[in-house]
Amino acid sequence: MAQDSNGGKRDDHRPRVNPILAHLEAIATGIKWLTRKPMTLMYPDMEEKRPEYFRGFIIFNYDKCIGCSLCAQICPPRAIHMYRVPGDKRIRPGYDAGRCIHCGLCTDICPTDALDVSPVHDEVFEQIESMDFDPVEWHIISKKLVEEHAKRKRKLVITRVDEEVGLRYEPVE
Amino acid sequence: MVELAKILHVPVWALRGFLAPLVYPGLVALLGTVLFLIWAERKMAARVQQRVGPYYVSPKLRGALQLIADGTRFALQEIIVHVETDRLMFILGPILTFTFLSLPFTVLPGGPGIYGFRSDFSMVIVYALLTLSPITVILMGWASSNKFAMIGGGREALLTVSGEITLALAMLSVAAMYGTLDFVTAVEKQMHTGIIGLVSNPIAALLFFLAMLLLTDRVPFDIVLGEQEIVQGPYTEYSGVLYALTMAIDYVKLYALSIAFTLLFLGGWAPFTTPLLGAISVYVKSLIVLLFSVFLRSVYGRMRLDHAMNFFWAKLFPLGFIALALGVFVHVIYA
Numbered sequence: 001m002a003q004d005s006n007g008g009k010r011d012d013h014r015p016r017v018n019p020i021l022a023h024l025e026a027i028a029t030g031i032k033w034l035t036r037k038p039m040t041l042m043y044p045d046m047e048e049k050r051p052e053y054f055r056g057f058i059i060f061n062y063d064k065c066i067g068c069s070l071c072a073q074i075c076p077p078r079a080i081h082m083y084r085v086p087g088d089k090r091i092r093p094g095y096d097a098g099r100c101i102h103c104g105l106c107t108d109i110c111p112t113d114a115l116d117v118s119p120v121h122d123e124v125f126e127q128i129e130s131m132d133f134d135p136v137e138w139h140i141i142s143k144k145l146v147e148e149h150a151k152r153k154r155k156l157v158i159t160r161v162d163e164e165v166g167l168r169y170e171p172v173e
Numbered sequence: 174m175v176e177l178a179k180i181l182h183v184p185v186w187a188l189r190g191f192l193a194p195l196v197y198p199g200l201v202a203l204l205g206t207v208l209f210l211i212w213a214e215r216k217m218a219a220r221v222q223q224r225v226g227p228y229y230v231s232p233k234l235r236g237a238l239q240l241i242a243d244g245t246r247f248a249l250q251e252i253i254v255h256v257e258t259d260r261l262m263f264i265l266g267p268i269l270t271f272t273f274l275s276l277p278f279t280v281l282p283g284g285p286g287i288y289g290f291r292s293d294f295s296m297v298i299v300y301a302l303l304t305l306s307p308i309t310v311i312l313m314g315w316a317s318s319n320k321f322a323m324i325g326g327g328r329e330a331l332l333t334v335s336g337e338i339t340l341a342l343a344m345l346s347v348a349a350m351y352g353t354l355d356f357v358t359a360v361e362k363q364m365h366t367g368i369i370g371l372v373s374n375p376i377a378a379l380l381f382f383l384a385m386l387l388l389t390d391r392v393p394f395d396i397v398l399g400e401q402e403i404v405q406g407p408y409t410e411y412s413g414v415l416y417a418l419t420m421a422i423d424y425v426k427l428y429a430l431s432i433a434f435t436l437l438f439l440g441g442w443a444p445f446t447t448p449l450l451g452a453i454s455v456y457v458k459s460l461i462v463l464l465f466s467v468f469l470r471s472v473y474g475r476m477r478l479d480h481a482m483n484f485f486w487a488k489l490f491p492l493g494f495i496a497l498a499l500g501v502f503v504h505v506i507y508a
Contacts (some may be wrong), residue, residue, distance in 0.1 A: 026472050026473070027469075027472055028400055029472070030221055030468065030472035031468075033220070033221045033222075033223075033469075033471075034220050034221055034468075036223060037219070037223075038219065038220065038223050038224055038225045039223045040223075040224055040225045041229075042225070042471060144186075166223065
Protein backbone atom coordinates (compact mmCIF):
# COMPACT_ATOMS: atom_id res chain seq x y z
CA MET A 1 0.00 0.00 0.00
CA ALA A 2 1.33 3.42 -0.91
CA GLN A 3 2.41 5.64 1.97
CA ASP A 4 2.25 9.42 1.99
CA SER A 5 4.70 11.74 3.76
CA ASN A 6 2.73 11.58 7.02
CA GLY A 7 3.17 7.84 7.20
CA GLY A 8 -0.53 7.21 7.07
CA LYS A 9 -2.19 5.14 4.43
CA ARG A 10 -2.95 7.11 1.32
CA ASP A 11 -6.47 5.77 0.98
CA ASP A 12 -7.50 7.02 4.44
CA HIS A 13 -8.16 10.61 3.47
CA ARG A 14 -9.47 9.98 0.01
CA PRO A 15 -13.19 9.86 -0.61
CA ARG A 16 -14.36 6.38 -1.46
CA VAL A 17 -16.00 6.20 -4.87
CA ASN A 18 -18.03 3.40 -6.28
CA PRO A 19 -16.11 2.60 -9.51
CA ILE A 20 -19.14 1.70 -11.61
CA LEU A 21 -21.44 4.47 -10.40
CA ALA A 22 -18.68 7.06 -10.77
CA HIS A 23 -18.12 6.14 -14.41
CA LEU A 24 -21.85 6.22 -15.12
CA GLU A 25 -22.07 9.61 -13.43
CA ALA A 26 -19.18 10.94 -15.52
CA ILE A 27 -20.80 9.78 -18.75
CA ALA A 28 -24.17 11.19 -17.68
CA THR A 29 -22.52 14.54 -16.95
CA GLY A 30 -20.95 14.48 -20.41
CA ILE A 31 -24.30 13.78 -22.03
CA LYS A 32 -25.90 16.55 -20.00
CA TRP A 33 -23.33 19.04 -21.26
CA LEU A 34 -23.80 17.76 -24.79
CA THR A 35 -27.24 19.32 -24.83
CA ARG A 36 -25.99 22.77 -23.79
CA LYS A 37 -25.62 25.48 -26.36
CA PRO A 38 -22.11 26.74 -27.20
CA MET A 39 -21.23 30.16 -25.84
CA THR A 40 -18.93 31.19 -28.66
CA LEU A 41 -19.24 34.70 -30.06
CA MET A 42 -19.39 34.00 -33.81
CA TYR A 43 -17.08 36.93 -34.35
CA PRO A 44 -16.93 37.94 -37.99
CA ASP A 45 -20.70 37.43 -38.35
CA MET A 46 -21.53 38.91 -34.98
CA GLU A 47 -19.73 41.59 -33.06
CA GLU A 48 -19.82 43.15 -29.65
CA LYS A 49 -21.18 46.68 -29.64
CA ARG A 50 -18.35 49.14 -29.05
CA PRO A 51 -18.76 52.09 -26.69
CA GLU A 52 -19.19 55.55 -28.20
CA TYR A 53 -15.62 56.80 -27.82
CA PHE A 54 -13.91 53.46 -28.49
CA ARG A 55 -10.26 54.05 -29.36
CA GLY A 56 -9.45 52.08 -32.48
CA PHE A 57 -7.51 52.97 -35.61
CA ILE A 58 -6.51 56.70 -35.58
CA ILE A 59 -7.99 58.48 -38.57
CA PHE A 60 -6.34 61.55 -40.12
CA ASN A 61 -7.88 64.42 -42.05
CA TYR A 62 -5.19 66.02 -44.20
CA ASP A 63 -7.24 69.14 -44.93
CA LYS A 64 -7.66 70.10 -41.27
CA CYS A 65 -4.01 69.53 -40.35
CA ILE A 66 -1.89 72.61 -39.68
CA GLY A 67 1.38 70.73 -39.34
CA CYS A 68 2.09 71.70 -35.72
CA SER A 69 3.71 68.27 -34.98
CA LEU A 70 2.26 68.15 -31.44
CA CYS A 71 0.93 64.64 -32.18
CA ALA A 72 4.41 63.38 -33.01
CA GLN A 73 5.73 64.92 -29.79
CA ILE A 74 3.08 63.39 -27.52
CA CYS A 75 2.92 59.94 -29.11
CA PRO A 76 4.27 57.52 -26.41
CA PRO A 77 5.36 54.66 -28.70
CA ARG A 78 6.54 57.10 -31.42
CA ALA A 79 4.09 55.72 -33.92
CA ILE A 80 3.67 59.19 -35.48
CA HIS A 81 6.53 60.77 -37.39
CA MET A 82 6.53 64.03 -39.31
CA TYR A 83 7.10 63.78 -43.05
CA ARG A 84 7.88 66.29 -45.76
CA VAL A 85 5.28 66.03 -48.50
CA PRO A 86 6.33 67.21 -51.98
CA GLY A 87 4.48 70.38 -52.94
CA ASP A 88 3.54 71.19 -49.35
CA LYS A 89 5.33 73.81 -47.25
CA ARG A 90 4.51 72.26 -43.90
CA ILE A 91 5.49 68.92 -42.38
CA ARG A 92 2.67 66.41 -41.91
CA PRO A 93 2.24 63.39 -39.60
CA GLY A 94 2.71 59.82 -40.86
CA TYR A 95 1.43 56.82 -38.93
CA ASP A 96 2.89 53.42 -38.11
CA ALA A 97 -0.15 51.29 -37.18
CA GLY A 98 2.10 48.48 -36.01
CA ARG A 99 3.56 50.67 -33.25
CA CYS A 100 0.34 52.41 -32.23
CA ILE A 101 -1.02 51.55 -28.79
CA HIS A 102 -4.37 53.30 -29.41
CA CYS A 103 -3.99 55.59 -26.39
CA GLY A 104 -5.67 58.48 -28.19
CA LEU A 105 -3.31 61.18 -26.81
CA CYS A 106 -2.68 62.53 -30.32
CA THR A 107 -6.38 63.08 -30.88
CA ASP A 108 -6.64 64.91 -27.56
CA ILE A 109 -3.75 67.23 -28.27
CA CYS A 110 -4.58 67.95 -31.90
CA PRO A 111 -5.63 71.66 -31.95
CA THR A 112 -7.74 71.36 -35.10
CA ASP A 113 -9.24 67.88 -34.61
CA ALA A 114 -7.46 66.63 -37.70
CA LEU A 115 -6.85 63.40 -35.79
CA ASP A 116 -9.74 61.37 -34.44
CA VAL A 117 -10.37 57.95 -32.95
CA SER A 118 -12.49 55.44 -34.90
CA PRO A 119 -14.24 52.22 -33.85
CA VAL A 120 -12.26 50.24 -36.48
CA HIS A 121 -10.03 47.81 -34.62
CA ASP A 122 -9.81 44.71 -36.81
CA GLU A 123 -8.30 45.87 -40.06
CA VAL A 124 -5.92 43.24 -41.39
CA PHE A 125 -2.62 44.11 -43.10
CA GLU A 126 -0.75 41.36 -44.89
CA GLN A 127 2.73 42.80 -44.46
CA ILE A 128 4.40 44.76 -41.70
CA GLU A 129 5.63 47.34 -44.24
CA SER A 130 2.07 48.01 -45.38
CA MET A 131 1.16 49.19 -41.86
CA ASP A 132 3.46 52.21 -42.12
CA PHE A 133 1.66 55.14 -43.74
CA ASP A 134 2.97 58.45 -44.99
CA PRO A 135 0.57 61.45 -44.59
CA VAL A 136 -1.22 61.05 -47.91
CA GLU A 137 -1.64 57.30 -47.55
CA TRP A 138 -2.90 57.81 -44.02
CA HIS A 139 -5.52 60.27 -45.23
CA ILE A 140 -6.66 57.84 -47.94
CA ILE A 141 -6.83 54.73 -45.71
CA SER A 142 -8.66 56.70 -43.00
CA LYS A 143 -11.37 57.69 -45.44
CA LYS A 144 -11.60 54.13 -46.76
CA LEU A 145 -11.83 52.54 -43.31
CA VAL A 146 -14.51 54.93 -42.09
CA GLU A 147 -16.60 54.33 -45.20
CA GLU A 148 -16.22 50.56 -44.95
CA HIS A 149 -17.13 50.61 -41.29
CA ALA A 150 -20.30 52.54 -42.00
CA LYS A 151 -21.30 49.98 -44.65
CA ARG A 152 -20.58 46.95 -42.45
CA LYS A 153 -23.65 44.87 -41.62
CA ARG A 154 -22.71 42.74 -38.64
CA LYS A 155 -25.08 41.72 -35.93
CA LEU A 156 -24.25 43.79 -32.87
CA VAL A 157 -24.56 42.16 -29.48
CA ILE A 158 -23.97 42.92 -25.82
CA THR A 159 -22.32 40.26 -23.66
CA ARG A 160 -24.07 39.36 -20.43
CA VAL A 161 -22.81 37.02 -17.74
CA ASP A 162 -25.45 34.40 -17.10
CA GLU A 163 -25.36 31.91 -14.27
CA GLU A 164 -27.05 29.21 -16.33
CA VAL A 165 -25.18 29.37 -19.63
CA GLY A 166 -22.04 31.26 -18.70
CA LEU A 167 -22.05 33.96 -21.35
CA ARG A 168 -25.11 35.22 -23.18
CA TYR A 169 -25.23 37.56 -26.19
CA GLU A 170 -28.15 39.96 -26.47
CA PRO A 171 -28.76 41.58 -29.84
CA VAL A 172 -28.93 45.38 -29.91
CA GLU A 173 -30.23 47.82 -32.47
CA MET B 174 -28.74 -10.07 -53.47
CA VAL B 175 -29.77 -13.22 -55.27
CA GLU B 176 -32.20 -11.23 -57.47
CA LEU B 177 -29.50 -8.67 -58.25
CA ALA B 178 -27.17 -11.49 -59.33
CA LYS B 179 -29.89 -12.82 -61.65
CA ILE B 180 -30.39 -9.39 -63.22
CA LEU B 181 -26.68 -8.88 -63.79
CA HIS B 182 -26.11 -12.51 -64.97
CA VAL B 183 -23.20 -13.11 -62.59
CA PRO B 184 -22.86 -15.89 -60.01
CA VAL B 185 -24.02 -14.94 -56.50
CA TRP B 186 -20.68 -15.74 -54.87
CA ALA B 187 -18.86 -13.36 -57.24
CA LEU B 188 -21.31 -10.56 -56.54
CA ARG B 189 -20.95 -11.15 -52.81
CA GLY B 190 -17.18 -11.23 -53.01
CA PHE B 191 -17.26 -7.92 -54.87
CA LEU B 192 -19.98 -6.00 -53.02
CA ALA B 193 -19.27 -6.92 -49.41
CA PRO B 194 -15.65 -5.78 -49.14
CA LEU B 195 -16.00 -2.84 -51.54
CA VAL B 196 -19.44 -1.34 -50.92
CA TYR B 197 -21.16 -2.44 -47.73
CA PRO B 198 -19.93 -3.16 -45.05
CA GLY B 199 -16.63 -2.50 -46.83
CA LEU B 200 -14.82 0.50 -48.21
CA VAL B 201 -17.56 2.84 -49.46
CA ALA B 202 -19.66 2.61 -46.30
CA LEU B 203 -16.43 2.78 -44.33
CA LEU B 204 -15.31 6.01 -46.00
CA GLY B 205 -18.64 7.71 -45.36
CA THR B 206 -18.72 6.49 -41.78
CA VAL B 207 -15.18 7.65 -41.03
CA LEU B 208 -15.83 11.10 -42.51
CA PHE B 209 -19.03 11.42 -40.49
CA LEU B 210 -17.46 9.97 -37.36
CA ILE B 211 -14.47 12.32 -37.18
CA TRP B 212 -16.77 15.28 -37.75
CA ALA B 213 -19.18 14.02 -35.07
CA GLU B 214 -16.30 13.42 -32.67
CA ARG B 215 -15.05 16.98 -33.06
CA LYS B 216 -18.55 18.40 -32.86
CA MET B 217 -19.44 16.46 -29.71
CA ALA B 218 -16.18 17.33 -27.95
CA ALA B 219 -16.84 20.96 -28.88
CA ARG B 220 -20.40 20.87 -27.57
CA VAL B 221 -19.36 19.44 -24.21
CA GLN B 222 -16.81 22.25 -23.89
CA GLN B 223 -19.41 24.82 -25.09
CA ARG B 224 -17.45 25.52 -28.25
CA VAL B 225 -18.75 25.39 -31.82
CA GLY B 226 -16.26 23.03 -33.47
CA PRO B 227 -15.69 22.89 -37.24
CA TYR B 228 -17.93 25.49 -38.86
CA TYR B 229 -16.56 27.82 -41.51
CA VAL B 230 -15.88 25.23 -44.21
CA SER B 231 -19.63 24.89 -44.77
CA PRO B 232 -21.70 26.96 -42.35
CA LYS B 233 -25.02 25.61 -43.64
CA LEU B 234 -23.97 21.99 -43.08
CA ARG B 235 -22.43 22.86 -39.69
CA GLY B 236 -18.92 22.26 -41.01
CA ALA B 237 -19.59 18.75 -42.25
CA LEU B 238 -17.34 19.28 -45.28
CA GLN B 239 -14.35 20.05 -43.05
CA LEU B 240 -13.05 16.49 -43.38
CA ILE B 241 -13.31 16.59 -47.18
CA ALA B 242 -11.32 19.84 -47.16
CA ASP B 243 -8.72 18.22 -44.88
CA GLY B 244 -8.60 15.17 -47.14
CA THR B 245 -7.99 17.32 -50.20
CA ARG B 246 -5.19 19.08 -48.38
CA PHE B 247 -3.58 15.76 -47.43
CA ALA B 248 -3.94 14.46 -50.97
CA LEU B 249 -2.14 17.49 -52.41
CA GLN B 250 0.55 17.62 -49.74
CA GLU B 251 4.07 16.43 -50.42
CA ILE B 252 4.98 13.11 -48.83
CA ILE B 253 8.20 13.76 -46.98
CA VAL B 254 10.42 10.71 -46.44
CA HIS B 255 13.43 11.84 -44.49
CA VAL B 256 16.93 10.46 -44.91
CA GLU B 257 17.20 8.22 -41.87
CA THR B 258 14.04 6.21 -42.49
CA ASP B 259 13.89 2.63 -43.61
CA ARG B 260 12.38 3.76 -46.91
CA LEU B 261 10.55 0.63 -48.04
CA MET B 262 8.93 -0.15 -44.69
CA PHE B 263 8.14 3.51 -44.05
CA ILE B 264 6.12 3.81 -47.23
CA LEU B 265 4.64 0.31 -47.15
CA GLY B 266 3.64 0.51 -43.46
CA PRO B 267 0.39 2.49 -43.66
CA ILE B 268 -0.60 0.85 -46.94
CA LEU B 269 -0.10 -2.67 -45.58
CA THR B 270 -1.90 -1.82 -42.34
CA PHE B 271 -4.86 -0.39 -44.18
CA THR B 272 -4.96 -3.46 -46.46
CA PHE B 273 -4.92 -5.86 -43.53
CA LEU B 274 -7.69 -3.89 -41.85
CA SER B 275 -9.95 -3.87 -44.88
CA LEU B 276 -9.75 -7.66 -45.18
CA PRO B 277 -12.18 -8.50 -42.32
CA PHE B 278 -15.04 -6.99 -44.31
CA THR B 279 -14.96 -10.01 -46.60
CA VAL B 280 -16.29 -12.14 -43.78
CA LEU B 281 -18.10 -9.69 -41.47
CA PRO B 282 -21.79 -9.86 -42.31
CA GLY B 283 -23.44 -6.46 -42.72
CA GLY B 284 -26.95 -7.83 -42.81
CA PRO B 285 -28.88 -11.02 -43.55
CA GLY B 286 -27.16 -12.53 -46.59
CA ILE B 287 -24.74 -9.62 -47.01
CA TYR B 288 -21.26 -11.02 -46.63
CA GLY B 289 -18.28 -11.83 -48.80
CA PHE B 290 -18.24 -15.48 -47.88
CA ARG B 291 -19.70 -17.46 -45.04
CA SER B 292 -17.44 -19.53 -42.87
CA ASP B 293 -17.96 -21.56 -39.72
CA PHE B 294 -14.95 -19.76 -38.25
CA SER B 295 -15.71 -16.17 -39.22
CA MET B 296 -15.12 -14.85 -35.68
CA VAL B 297 -11.66 -16.40 -35.65
CA ILE B 298 -10.90 -15.02 -39.11
CA VAL B 299 -11.95 -11.50 -38.15
CA TYR B 300 -9.92 -11.67 -34.94
CA ALA B 301 -6.86 -12.98 -36.74
CA LEU B 302 -7.03 -10.36 -39.50
CA LEU B 303 -7.51 -7.52 -37.02
CA THR B 304 -4.52 -8.63 -34.97
CA LEU B 305 -2.20 -8.43 -37.99
CA SER B 306 -2.21 -4.65 -38.01
CA PRO B 307 -0.22 -3.98 -34.77
CA ILE B 308 2.77 -5.76 -36.30
CA THR B 309 2.96 -3.29 -39.16
CA VAL B 310 2.29 -0.40 -36.76
CA ILE B 311 5.30 -1.45 -34.67
CA LEU B 312 7.34 -1.74 -37.85
CA MET B 313 6.21 1.78 -38.83
CA GLY B 314 7.44 3.06 -35.49
CA TRP B 315 10.78 1.37 -36.05
CA ALA B 316 11.13 2.45 -39.68
CA SER B 317 10.47 6.13 -38.88
CA SER B 318 13.75 6.28 -36.92
CA ASN B 319 12.31 8.89 -34.60
CA LYS B 320 12.23 8.59 -30.82
CA PHE B 321 8.56 9.48 -30.51
CA ALA B 322 7.67 6.91 -33.17
CA MET B 323 9.90 4.39 -31.44
CA ILE B 324 8.23 4.91 -28.06
CA GLY B 325 4.84 4.79 -29.76
CA GLY B 326 5.68 1.47 -31.38
CA GLY B 327 6.78 0.08 -28.01
CA ARG B 328 3.55 1.21 -26.41
CA GLU B 329 1.58 -0.36 -29.24
CA ALA B 330 3.38 -3.66 -28.62
CA LEU B 331 2.65 -3.57 -24.89
CA LEU B 332 -0.97 -2.53 -25.16
CA THR B 333 -1.82 -4.83 -28.05
CA VAL B 334 -0.90 -7.87 -25.99
CA SER B 335 -3.07 -6.82 -23.06
CA GLY B 336 -5.95 -5.64 -25.21
CA GLU B 337 -6.09 -8.61 -27.51
CA ILE B 338 -6.04 -11.17 -24.73
CA THR B 339 -9.12 -9.43 -23.29
CA LEU B 340 -10.78 -9.32 -26.70
CA ALA B 341 -10.00 -13.00 -27.23
CA LEU B 342 -11.51 -13.91 -23.86
CA ALA B 343 -14.64 -11.89 -24.61
CA MET B 344 -15.00 -13.53 -28.02
CA LEU B 345 -14.33 -16.95 -26.55
CA SER B 346 -17.03 -16.54 -23.92
CA VAL B 347 -19.44 -15.41 -26.63
CA ALA B 348 -18.50 -18.42 -28.74
CA ALA B 349 -19.11 -20.70 -25.74
CA MET B 350 -22.42 -18.94 -25.12
CA TYR B 351 -23.77 -19.33 -28.66
CA GLY B 352 -21.95 -22.59 -29.29
CA THR B 353 -20.66 -21.30 -32.61
CA LEU B 354 -17.77 -19.37 -34.16
CA ASP B 355 -19.92 -17.96 -36.94
CA PHE B 356 -21.37 -14.44 -36.82
CA VAL B 357 -24.45 -15.35 -38.83
CA THR B 358 -25.35 -18.30 -36.60
CA ALA B 359 -24.76 -16.15 -33.51
CA VAL B 360 -27.18 -13.51 -34.78
CA GLU B 361 -29.72 -16.15 -35.79
CA LYS B 362 -29.56 -17.67 -32.31
CA GLN B 363 -30.13 -14.26 -30.73
CA MET B 364 -33.10 -13.65 -33.02
CA HIS B 365 -34.47 -17.12 -32.40
CA THR B 366 -34.46 -16.80 -28.60
CA GLY B 367 -35.09 -13.05 -28.51
CA ILE B 368 -32.37 -12.49 -25.90
CA ILE B 369 -29.47 -10.33 -27.09
CA GLY B 370 -25.92 -11.00 -25.97
CA LEU B 371 -25.73 -7.76 -24.01
CA VAL B 372 -28.39 -9.06 -21.63
CA SER B 373 -27.25 -12.66 -21.38
CA ASN B 374 -23.53 -11.92 -20.89
CA PRO B 375 -22.97 -8.25 -19.98
CA ILE B 376 -19.47 -8.90 -18.64
CA ALA B 377 -18.26 -10.14 -22.01
CA ALA B 378 -19.87 -7.10 -23.66
CA LEU B 379 -18.05 -4.75 -21.28
CA LEU B 380 -14.74 -6.54 -21.88
CA PHE B 381 -15.25 -6.45 -25.64
CA PHE B 382 -16.04 -2.74 -25.53
CA LEU B 383 -13.06 -1.83 -23.35
CA ALA B 384 -10.69 -3.94 -25.45
CA MET B 385 -12.13 -2.23 -28.52
CA LEU B 386 -11.34 1.18 -27.03
CA LEU B 387 -7.81 0.06 -26.17
CA LEU B 388 -7.03 -1.50 -29.53
CA THR B 389 -8.25 1.51 -31.47
CA ASP B 390 -6.57 4.13 -29.27
CA ARG B 391 -9.75 5.79 -28.10
CA VAL B 392 -9.77 7.91 -24.96
CA PRO B 393 -9.16 6.93 -22.11
CA PHE B 394 -6.71 4.45 -23.65
CA ASP B 395 -5.18 6.64 -26.38
CA ILE B 396 -1.75 5.88 -24.99
CA VAL B 397 -0.17 4.91 -28.29
CA LEU B 398 -0.84 8.29 -29.87
CA GLY B 399 -0.54 10.39 -26.74
CA GLU B 400 -0.58 13.76 -28.43
CA GLN B 401 0.74 15.69 -25.46
CA GLU B 402 3.52 13.19 -24.72
CA ILE B 403 4.72 11.62 -27.98
CA VAL B 404 3.55 13.81 -30.84
CA GLN B 405 1.52 11.26 -32.82
CA GLY B 406 3.06 7.98 -31.63
CA PRO B 407 4.21 5.67 -34.43
CA TYR B 408 2.72 8.02 -37.05
CA THR B 409 4.81 11.08 -36.12
CA GLU B 410 6.92 11.26 -39.27
CA TYR B 411 4.15 10.79 -41.81
CA SER B 412 2.75 13.46 -44.07
CA GLY B 413 0.38 13.71 -47.00
CA VAL B 414 -1.71 10.77 -48.10
CA LEU B 415 0.23 8.37 -45.87
CA TYR B 416 -0.70 10.46 -42.82
CA ALA B 417 -4.35 10.35 -43.86
CA LEU B 418 -4.05 6.54 -44.05
CA THR B 419 -2.46 6.32 -40.58
CA MET B 420 -5.28 8.46 -39.23
CA ALA B 421 -7.82 6.17 -40.87
CA ILE B 422 -6.27 2.99 -39.39
CA ASP B 423 -7.81 3.40 -35.94
CA TYR B 424 -11.19 4.35 -37.33
CA VAL B 425 -11.26 1.37 -39.69
CA LYS B 426 -10.47 -0.95 -36.81
CA LEU B 427 -13.10 0.75 -34.67
CA TYR B 428 -15.67 0.38 -37.43
CA ALA B 429 -14.92 -3.33 -37.92
CA LEU B 430 -14.97 -4.03 -34.20
CA SER B 431 -18.20 -2.12 -33.62
CA ILE B 432 -19.91 -4.13 -36.37
CA ALA B 433 -18.65 -7.25 -34.59
CA PHE B 434 -19.98 -5.83 -31.30
CA THR B 435 -23.36 -5.21 -32.91
CA LEU B 436 -23.51 -8.74 -34.30
CA LEU B 437 -22.42 -10.45 -31.10
CA PHE B 438 -24.11 -8.38 -28.41
CA LEU B 439 -26.81 -6.18 -29.92
CA GLY B 440 -28.58 -8.83 -31.93
CA GLY B 441 -27.24 -7.85 -35.37
CA TRP B 442 -30.16 -7.24 -37.75
CA ALA B 443 -32.49 -8.32 -34.95
CA PRO B 444 -36.01 -7.04 -35.64
CA PHE B 445 -35.73 -7.41 -39.44
CA THR B 446 -35.05 -10.32 -41.77
CA THR B 447 -35.02 -8.64 -45.20
CA PRO B 448 -31.56 -7.69 -46.51
CA LEU B 449 -32.16 -3.95 -46.86
CA LEU B 450 -33.81 -3.31 -43.49
CA GLY B 451 -31.42 -5.73 -41.83
CA ALA B 452 -28.42 -3.91 -43.26
CA ILE B 453 -29.81 -0.57 -42.08
CA SER B 454 -30.42 -2.04 -38.63
CA VAL B 455 -26.83 -3.32 -38.34
CA TYR B 456 -25.44 -0.03 -39.63
CA VAL B 457 -27.48 2.14 -37.28
CA LYS B 458 -26.65 0.00 -34.27
CA SER B 459 -22.94 0.01 -35.02
CA LEU B 460 -23.10 3.76 -35.65
CA ILE B 461 -24.52 4.23 -32.16
CA VAL B 462 -21.68 2.13 -30.72
CA LEU B 463 -19.17 4.18 -32.73
CA LEU B 464 -20.65 7.49 -31.62
CA PHE B 465 -20.63 6.40 -27.99
CA SER B 466 -17.01 5.28 -28.17
CA VAL B 467 -15.85 8.57 -29.68
CA PHE B 468 -18.05 10.53 -27.27
CA LEU B 469 -15.91 9.21 -24.40
CA ARG B 470 -13.15 11.55 -25.62
CA SER B 471 -14.98 14.46 -24.07
CA VAL B 472 -15.53 12.72 -20.73
CA TYR B 473 -12.26 11.02 -19.82
CA GLY B 474 -8.60 11.90 -19.58
CA ARG B 475 -5.79 9.67 -20.73
CA MET B 476 -4.87 6.71 -18.54
CA ARG B 477 -1.22 6.23 -17.68
CA LEU B 478 0.50 3.32 -19.43
CA ASP B 479 1.14 1.31 -16.26
CA HIS B 480 -2.36 2.02 -14.95
CA ALA B 481 -3.89 0.79 -18.18
CA MET B 482 -1.74 -2.36 -18.16
CA ASN B 483 -2.63 -2.97 -14.52
CA PHE B 484 -6.30 -2.39 -15.26
CA PHE B 485 -6.31 -4.87 -18.14
CA TRP B 486 -4.18 -7.62 -16.62
CA ALA B 487 -5.23 -7.42 -12.97
CA LYS B 488 -8.89 -6.48 -13.30
CA LEU B 489 -10.22 -7.39 -16.72
CA PHE B 490 -8.24 -10.59 -17.32
CA PRO B 491 -9.76 -12.37 -14.26
CA LEU B 492 -13.12 -10.86 -15.22
CA GLY B 493 -12.67 -12.53 -18.59
CA PHE B 494 -12.67 -15.95 -16.95
CA ILE B 495 -15.85 -15.05 -15.08
CA ALA B 496 -17.36 -14.02 -18.43
CA LEU B 497 -16.25 -17.34 -19.91
CA ALA B 498 -17.84 -19.27 -17.03
CA LEU B 499 -21.00 -17.20 -17.38
CA GLY B 500 -21.02 -17.90 -21.11
CA VAL B 501 -20.78 -21.63 -20.50
CA PHE B 502 -23.75 -21.49 -18.10
CA VAL B 503 -25.82 -19.22 -20.34
CA HIS B 504 -25.27 -21.63 -23.23
CA VAL B 505 -28.38 -23.46 -21.95
CA ILE B 506 -30.59 -20.65 -23.33
CA TYR B 507 -29.14 -20.78 -26.81
CA ALA B 508 -28.61 -24.57 -27.04
